[in-house]
Amino acid sequence: MSKTINISSSEEFEGLLKSSRIVVTDFYADWCGPCKAIAPIYEQLSAQLSRQNQITFVKVNVDNQKEIAAKYGITAYGAPHCPKLTDSFIWESANTPISMPTFMIFKAGKVEEKIQGADPRKLQAVIKKLAAEAEGGASSSGFGASGSGSGWRKGDLPRGYTDVTGEVDVKGLELLNSDSEFGSVRVLIDGAKPTGLSGGKAAESKGKDWVESDTDEQLMLFMPFQSTLKVHTLQITSLPPKAGDDDEVPMRPKTIQIYPNRAHILGFEEAEDIPATQSITLSEKDWDETGTATISLRFVKFQNVMSLVLFIVDGDGEGEKVRIDRVRIIGETGEKREMGKLEKVDDGHGH
Known part of the structure; x- marks a missing residue:
């Protein structure tokens, strides 16, 4: 069963930013090809690393949750064709162009990391680094009880796994x-x-x-x-x-x-x-x-x-x-x- 939360309101999102130590957020659109291509990897990370009140994975549909998207400088203006994982649709925001999809990682309610575009390796590396940090600071609250936190181990994982x-x-x-x-x-x-x-x-x-x-x-x-x-x-x-x-x-x-x-x-x-x-x-x-x-x-x-x-x-x-x-x-x-x-x-x- 998926552990990812599909955000349905600004209030729900703000509540999670307050209740969870780390919130990993996937800003996506249904019409974006790279968003769909990287979605299974995001779901896999969510299944492995989600921990109650410690690390929470959410998805924000920018077309349905325009208030949240606007607050974080993300506003979509169309639905172009995005056929490949390596392609990233550049779209307009209030201040700067943003790649699609955009992943934002919040720590204690503030933006800690931002990943623009569908880059699976970078996404995995950043999330697992933060998860390891969360494990080190939350062992008394049970983080890592399902077996995915592993910051104490040495060496890198085999490439691609x-x-x-x-x-x-x-x-x-x-x-x-x-x-x-x-x-x-x-x-x-x-x-x-x-x-x-x-x-x-x-x-x-x-x-x-x-x-x-x-x-x-x-x-x-x-x-x-x-x-x-x-x-x-x-x-x-x-x-x-x-x-x-x-x-x-x-x-x-x-x-x-x-x-x-x-x-x-x-x-x-x-x-x-x-x-x-x-x-x-x-x-x-x-x-x-x-x-x-x-x-x-x-x-x-x-x-x-x-x-x-x-x-x-x-x-x-x-x-x-x-x-x-x-x-x-x-x-x-x-x-x-x-x-x-x-x-x-x-x-x-x-x-």
């Missing part, structure tokens, strides 16, 4: 063999900075926001999606503490088997009988300074993905348990699936 962790169907998440003394499965897709990166007593006071295996080192994670995805990369964060005299230190994952498009979670014995679409072996050098390992998938095998099963087969070390703090999914979002229905798609094995 975005963080699609927000497409996980949270209600359908399952995790087998987890120790109930630690966090629930939902902490894995939380975008907030793991307390394991903070360290000390302050982190301990915030609770155990990670998962650990229970009877042995194996874990089985099932993630269904709200949309059909093209999955390019997985990132797994694991932050075991330093060894202490009396502490049993969990291990980082070593062998991970990945199964796309399963209709339900696999049992451990069942997984041993089913060939994995991809098997990964991680070593110490694969983990960066944030405790994150980046796993590049065989992209051709993960083109129409409605669910993923991650089977943590063993850990890297001599311990008895494995710890995972976060999981992030990077790729492209496709069509929304009908909720409640998850059909198995051919994964290339022919069975």
